[in-house]
Amino acid sequence: MQNSVTPEIRRVYARLAGFLFLWLIVTGLAGMLITSHVAGAGTFTFAETAKRIAASQHLYRFGIVIGLLEPLSTVLLAFALYVTLERVDRHLAQLAMCFRLGESFIGGAGAIGALVTLHVYDSPQLASALGTAQSQALVSLIGHAGSAASNVSAMFFGAGSTLFYFLFFKSNYMPRILSVLGIFASVVVLLMLFGVTIFPEYAAELLYGWAPMAIAEVATGIWLMVFAVRRRTGRAAAVSAQPGVVA
Numbered sequence: 001m002q003n004s005v006t007p008e009i010r011r012v013y014a015r016l017a018g019f020l021f022l023w024l025i026v027t028g029l030a031g032m033l034i035t036s037h038v039a040g041a042g043t044f045t046f047a048e049t050a051k052r053i054a055a056s057q058h059l060y061r062f063g064i065v066i067g068l069l070e071p072l073s074t075v076l077l078a079f080a081l082y083v084t085l086e087r088v089d090r091h092l093a094q095l096a097m098c099f100r101l102g103e104s105f106i107g108g109a110g111a112i113g114a115l116v117t118l119h120v121y122d123s124p125q126l127a128s129a130l131g132t133a134q135s136q137a138l139v140s141l142i143g144h145a146g147s148a149a150s151n152v153s154a155m156f157f158g159a160g161s162t163l164f165y166f167l168f169f170k171s172n173y174m175p176r177i178l179s180v181l182g183i184f185a186s187v188v189v190l191l192m193l194f195g196v197t198i199f200p201e202y203a204a205e206l207l208y209g210w211a212p213m214a215i216a217e218v219a220t221g222i223w224l225m226v227f228a229v230r231r232r233t234g235r236a237a238a239v240s241a242q243p244g245v246v247a
Contacts, residue, residue: 010084011228014173017080018224021217024070024077031067035060035114046136050121057122064114071107071153074100078160084229085167092163099160103153110149113142151193158190161213173229178219185212 038060039049053060078100086093120126120139127135165182168174192209195202 005083005087010087013080013083014224014228017077017084018221018226018228020073020077020080021221021224024073025214025217027066027069027073031063031065031070034063034066038063046121046127046132046139050127053118053121057118060118064111064118067114068108068111071104071111074104074107078104081164084173085164085171088167088171092167096160096163096167099156099163103156103160106149106156107153110146110153113146113149117142117146151196155190155193158186158193161186162190165216171229174220174223174227178216178223181212182216182220185216189213
């Protein structure tokens with residue numbers, strides 16, 4: 001069966017993927033900044049934090065919704081990257097998409113913790129039944145569960161990102177140096193997250209491992225939005241158009 005995705009459609013999905021690379025960064029950071037701004041920097045007591053959230057509850061909920069856009073948009077990014085790269089190696093593209101979908105599902109489940117935390121802060125009856133100390137402990141436990149979900153989700157991200165950048169390297173759809181940077185950054189993220197899991201006392205230092213990934217994703221997003229994927233011309237285009245030959 002011949003591929004029904006035309007080069008024009010592939011370029012549309014490539015540009016969509018480029019936009020989503022940048023969109024995910026914006027939504028992820030915006031959601032985190034809004035909720036942390038409302039709740040405070042963690043120096044407040046349970047009662048003080050509850051008052052801050054009650055005073056700006058709709059803004060806090062807006063921050064949660066913005067944060068939820070990240071895992072939701074990841075599904076669309078995974079599909080856009082699959083359509084862009086499946087002609088290079090369909091099986092690897094499917095595997096990469098599965099990893100990114102796993103990232104989305106685990107991240108979405110982890111975001112439930114934010115809604116549960118909001119309920120603890122927003123329910124006087126629950127706080128009265130548990131007491132201040134127990135309520136604070138419950139919020140802390142939910143927060144640790146959310147952090148663990150984020151780390152596991154990021155591991156799936158690292159695996160899927162490594163495969164997608166490898167496919168970009170094979171395809172020559174964008175500069176090889178950018179593909180190599182993406183592969184390197186994705187592997188660094190994976191190693192960093194395993195390191196954080198094994199050596200949590202070094203978590204603050206290891207989190208700098210996100211820096212190469214941020215550079216790679218911003219550069220990739222801009223490249224794909226502006227240039228989409230490279231067109232092949234001449235003999236290369238004629239060869240790739242033959243049945244069974246990768247474009």
